[in-house]
Amino acid sequence: MAAQSLYEKYGGFGKLNKIVMAFYDRLLDSDDLGPYFDEIDMSRLIDHQTKFIASQLGGPASFTDEQLGKAHASLSVTHSHFDELKRILQTTLSEHGFEEHDSDLVMDAVESKRAVIVQGVV
Amino acid sequence: MSIEAINEQLLRSVGVGIALFHRDQLKLEFFNKVFESWFEDCSEGESISSVFPTLEIDNMLKRVEADGQYSTELKFKKKRRTIVVAQVFSEAVIGTQRLLVLECQNITRIRELESMIESYSSMVERNARSLQREKDQVEKLLLNIMPRAAYEEYRDFGVVAPQRLESVSVLVLGFVNFDENVEKLPPATLVSELNELYSSFDRIGEQLECERIRSTGGSYRCMAGMQDSDMDHLQAVATAATRFVRYLNRRNESADTLWLCRIGIGSGSVVGSVVGNQKYVYDIFGRAVNAAIKARSLARDMEVLIHDQSQPKLDGSMRPTEPQSSDARKEGLVALIEA
Numbered sequence: 001m002a003a004q005s006l007y008e009k010y011g012g013f014g015k016l017n018k019i020v021m022a023f024y025d026r027l028l029d030s031d032d033l034g035p036y037f038d039e040i041d042m043s044r045l046i047d048h049q050t051k052f053i054a055s056q057l058g059g060p061a062s063f064t065d066e067q068l069g070k071a072h073a074s075l076s077v078t079h080s081h082f083d084e085l086k087r088i089l090q091t092t093l094s095e096h097g098f099e100e101h102d103s104d105l106v107m108d109a110v111e112s113k114r115a116v117i118v119q120g121v122v
Numbered sequence: 123m124s125i126e127a128i129n130e131q132l133l134r135s136v137g138v139g140i141a142l143f144h145r146d147q148l149k150l151e152f153f154n155k156v157f158e159s160w161f162e163d164c165s166e167g168e169s170i171s172s173v174f175p176t177l178e179i180d181n182m183l184k185r186v187e188a189d190g191q192y193s194t195e196l197k198f199k200k201k202r203r204t205i206v207v208a209q210v211f212s213e214a215v216i217g218t219q220r221l222l223v224l225e226c227q228n229i230t231r232i233r234e235l236e237s238m239i240e241s242y243s244s245m246v247e248r249n250a251r252s253l254q255r256e257k258d259q260v261e262k263l264l265l266n267i268m269p270r271a272a273y274e275e276y277r278d279f280g281v282v283a284p285q286r287l288e289s290v291s292v293l294v295l296g297f298v299n300f301d302e303n304v305e306k307l308p309p310a311t312l313v314s315e316l317n318e319l320y321s322s323f324d325r326i327g328e329q330l331e332c333e334r335i336r337s338t339g340g341s342y343r344c345m346a347g348m349q350d351s352d353m354d355h356l357q358a359v360a361t362a363a364t365r366f367v368r369y370l371n372r373r374n375e376s377a378d379t380l381w382l383c384r385i386g387i388g389s390g391s392v393v394g395s396v397v398g399n400q401k402y403v404y405d406i407f408g409r410a411v412n413a414a415i416k417a418r419s420l421a422r423d424m425e426v427l428i429h430d431q432s433q434p435k436l437d438g439s440m441r442p443t444e445p446q447s448s449d450a451r452k453e454g455l456v457a458l459i460e461a
Binding site: 013016017020021024028034035037038041042043046047050051054059060061 | 201202203204231233234235237238239240241242245246248249
């Protein structure tokens with residue numbers, strides 16, 4: 001039997017939508033990361049974040065590295081901004097009842113994408 | 123406190139944004155705190171076109187006049203967040219003064235959730251399509267190793283119960299020069315040749331309601347009557363057999379590789395079942411199969427043999443002749459050829 005994904009463990013879309021909205025609010029409110037989204041259309045941003053979080057939790061979405069790289073290519077994301085994104089996501093997951101071990105797994109998955117999201121790292 | 127004062131207090135404190143415009147001059151006369159929180163720069167006396175530059179004022183007034191109200195949505199950025207406000211304009215008369223009443227509700231969260239659901243639906247639909255593709259592939263694979271009726275039983279119940287089929291007909295075909303061709307041909311060419319041959323047999327069989335049971339290397343078996351024992355299954359496999367021979371003869375006239383077959387046909391009862399737990403193989407056993415194998419073993423190249431007593435009522439497309447081998451004659455077999 002296939003192992004249960006974090007997406008299933010934490011309640012599927014019923015829970016995911018709350019995590020995505022909380023993550024979205026925090027990103028927009030962040031002084032460091034918010035400016036990245038000044039000119040981005042709301043529905044496009046939510047679409048991206050829904051897919052991103054679902055894929056990191058093993059849900060019904062998968063981003064290829066190429067897609068992630070392309071989506072962030074023009075944003076000049078720095079290492080400190082990437083760290084801030086991770087911190088916000090970790091706080092959001094923790095507030096939504098994620099066990100530390102599970103949250104760490106997500107963080108590892110996100111960390112593995114650093115090279116394609118942060119500009120200049122290959 | 124007067125009624126007017128209470129009304130004003132209520133308008134100021136409700137959770138929706140409220141603004142009142144002079145109906146004729148279209149100037150802002152009143153707005154509450156919620157309204158102000160979205161439209162910070164507005165001030166009393168300001169024209170409606172200045173407060174809402176994108177509002178279609180003529181259309182709004184026309185609709186209010188005709189329908190009593192006009193609804194629209196206003197989208198704008200506040201800091202970096204896209205705010206979506208639903209607006210409803212209506213008219214009210216207080217004393218002698220006509221007013222345009224604007225009620226605003228923040229529906230940003232609803233729109234954000236709609237966007238998320240749309241995104242999620244597209245993911246789920248894509249996954250569903252991909253699952254369907256996989257399911258189709260699995261179905262195709264399983265249909266290659268078992269008849270449709272057995273596959274449907276397996277799909278619905280997870281098992282295929284062994285089944286005795288009292289009256290069916292079986293065709294067993296063997297290629298005479300199979301080993302020789304295996305030695306001679308490159309693997310890819312050999313597989314491509316077999317694909318073509320067996321796919322052609324499948325197509326011919328399908329037209330006659332004969333279903334392939336299995337093909338292993340140089341042998342091919344099919345059966346008729348599994349789903350409908352009342353059909354003339356013997357006629358069906360006999361017709362299929364003579365058409366297989368016709369197809370091979372025609373193919374051999376122009377193809378680089380020659381394929382020669384021998385075919386036996388048997389009728390009677392069989393037991394059909396899936397054999398194996400992990401690696402499924404559908405197989406049939408019994409009198410009809412044994413009779414077909416025996417007939418095939420006595421057939422000569424490109425000959426179709428059948429037991430005399432089970433000769434089908436010939437429909438004019440084929441006729442019986444004497445078998446080429448004396449052993450076959452002794453066994454009471456007859457050969458079928460196309461008329």
